Amino acid sequence: MLFTRDLRLDDNPALAAAVAAAHEVVPLFVLDDRLLRRRPRRSTFLKRCLVELDADLRAIGGRLVVRVGDPVAETARVVEEAGADAVHVAADVTPYASRRLERLRTALPRVAVRVWPGVAVVEAGALAPPGRDHYRVFTPYHRAWTNAPWRVPVPAPRSITVPAAISSSPWTVEGMSSIAAGEGAARRHLDRFLHDRLASYAEQRDDLAAGGTSGLSPYLRLGCISALRVALAAGDGPFTRQLAWRDFYGQVLAANPDSLRDDMLPSRSTWEGDLRHLEAWRRGETGVPIVDAGMRQLATEGTMHNRTRMIVASFLTKDLDIHWRFGAQHFDAELIDGDPANNIGGWQWAAGTGVDTRPGRMFNPWLQGERFDGDGTYIRRHVPELADVAARDLHDPRRLAGTLPPGHYPTPIVDHADAARRYRALSR
Ligand SMILES: Cc1cc2nc3c(=O)[nH]c(=O)nc-3n(C[C@H](O)[C@H](O)[C@H](O)COP(=O)(O)OP(=O)(O)OC[C@H]3O[C@@H](n4cnc5c(N)ncnc54)[C@H](O)[C@@H]3O)c2cc1C
Numbered sequence: 001m002l003f004t005r006d007l008r009l010d011d012n013p014a015l016a017a018a019v020a021a022a023h024e025v026v027p028l029f030v031l032d033d034r035l036l037r038r039r040p041r042r043s044t045f046l047k048r049c050l051v052e053l054d055a056d057l058r059a060i061g062g063r064l065v066v067r068v069g070d071p072v073a074e075t076a077r078v079v080e081e082a083g084a085d086a087v088h089v090a091a092d093v094t095p096y097a098s099r100r101l102e103r104l105r106t107a108l109p110r111v112a113v114r115v116w117p118g119v120a121v122v123e124a125g126a127l128a129p130p131g132r133d134h135y136r137v138f139t140p141y142h143r144a145w146t147n148a149p150w151r152v153p154v155p156a157p158r159s160i161t162v163p164a165a166i167s168s169s170p171w172t173v174e175g176m177s178s179i180a181a182g183e184g185a186a187r188r189h190l191d192r193f194l195h196d197r198l199a200s201y202a203e204q205r206d207d208l209a210a211g212g213t214s215g216l217s218p219y220l221r222l223g224c225i226s227a228l229r230v231a232l233a234a235g236d237g238p239f240t241r242q243l244a245w246r247d248f249y250g251q252v253l254a255a256n257p258d259s260l261r262d263d264m265l266p267s268r269s270t271w272e273g274d275l276r277h278l279e280a281w282r283r284g285e286t287g288v289p290i291v292d293a294g295m296r297q298l299a300t301e302g303t304m305h306n307r308t309r310m311i312v313a314s315f316l317t318k319d320l321d322i323h324w325r326f327g328a329q330h331f332d333a334e335l336i337d338g339d340p341a342n343n344i345g346g347w348q349w350a351a352g353t354g355v356d357t358r359p360g361r362m363f364n365p366w367l368q369g370e371r372f373d374g375d376g377t378y379i380r381r382h383v384p385e386l387a388d389v390a391a392r393d394l395h396d397p398r399r400l401a402g403t404l405p406p407g408h409y410p411t412p413i414v415d416h417a418d419a420a421r422r423y424r425a426l427s428r
Pocket residue numbers: 205213214215216217218220221239242243245246247249304305306307309310313331335337338339340342343344345346347350
């Protein structure tokens with residue numbers, strides 16, 4: 001059983017199939033240093049999740065075997081050591097996962113490589129509109145997704161026997177994760193959300209200070225909880241609709257692997273922004289309070305509210321005229337929940353180069369701040385220089401300039417009205 005981003009026992013079809021098919025199973029995870037090095041926060045969270053997965057496997061008589069190196073070479077080595085006749089693995093949507101699967105099949109010609117669902121509620125490729133192989137518009141996708149027959153979740157195995165001779169490589173976990181790791185933590189997190197916040201989700205999900213969203217994305221990213229279980233527990237409604245967005249972007253990426261780098265709609269050929277502005281954006285020193293609050297939340301917490309993700313992405317690509325790729329790379333490096341399909345989907349949507357029925361939309365960050373952080377609680381929480389500024393002054397560049405002593409907080413690096421005129425001219 002090759003674990004990838006399905007770090008759980010419950011509703012894990014690949015694991016259930018492996019346990020059903022053999023007396024002995026090697027639950028294997030391969031730490032690929034090339035992927036981890038540039039993403040320290042996600043890497044710590046992942047390793048903490050592996051510690052928990054090991055404990056959960058021990059509770060049913062097994063353990064996790066961890067190897068370090070290239071996933072294909074290490075899997076092949078374990079197959080050889082164990083004399084395994086099959087490798088079970090979850091299907092995934094990234095080009096990296098597709099290559100891994102292809103290489104596994106080439107490296108193991110005499111072994112059955114069995115691929116199982118489990119990462120999505122509805123697997124990529126399962127739904128398609130007439131005449132196409134995937135959906136590019138969310139609303140009809142969501143309709144089809146809601147009406148599709150969902151698979152039946154599979155229970156966790158009750159016991160597992162791991163061959164004694166197969167050992168782990170030495171590996172270490174550096175540092176603590178800022179959120180509790182593992183399947184048990186994910187389930188408790190979900191239960192709390194269902195009990196305390198699901199009912200008010202629609203009303204609060206865009207309120208930046210309220211913390212009204214589930215916070216489940218890191219757990220979904222690594223599969224500490226099954227998206228299907230979450231969708232079934234929450235039932236139809238605005239929250240579960242967001243899980244459909246996750247599957248939507250998954251099937252978009254699976255069908256468009258080049259979208260990791262290339263515009264899906266090549267709507268613009270030049271990006272003329274000043275790369276010094278990119279640095280100010282990264283540091284949260286743009287002089288636009290709501291943008292800086294989002295970027296500083298990212299820097300300190302490794303996460304950012306969905307609304308501010310949209311605002312800072314629109315700001316980078318449309319106000320600053322900087323290619324979305326720079327923003328997506330920064331998010332990928334910093335986010336605990338950094339996920340190629342959702343990240344690229346979100347960035348290309350914000351940049352107007354992706355699957356969006358209104359690619360020309362541009363957010364006014366000042367109005368967004370006023371609307372979604374009216375009293376300034378979120379801004380003040382993340383931008384201490386603005387802690388004493390009254391709410392009415394936070395959302396207006398002229399009033400803000402008038403309230404602060406010189407040098408206390410940056411003046412805006414771009415005038416939104418100018419940027420909007422330029423963007424409109426460009427996208428005409
Ligand atoms: C520019 C940009 C980049 C993003 N990058 C990522 C990323 O790297 N990883 C990531 O998981 N999400 C990403 N998102 C989507 C979204 O912002 C996060 O999923 C959400 O903020 C996570 O918080 P939550 O779990 O409290 O969400 P909730 O509102 O509680 O939603 C529940 C779950 O639904 C899914 N979901 C919610 N919104 C979206 C969305 N817009 N698109 C796809 N799935 C969604 C997530 O899995 C989320 O955990 C990005 C959005 C934008 C605009």
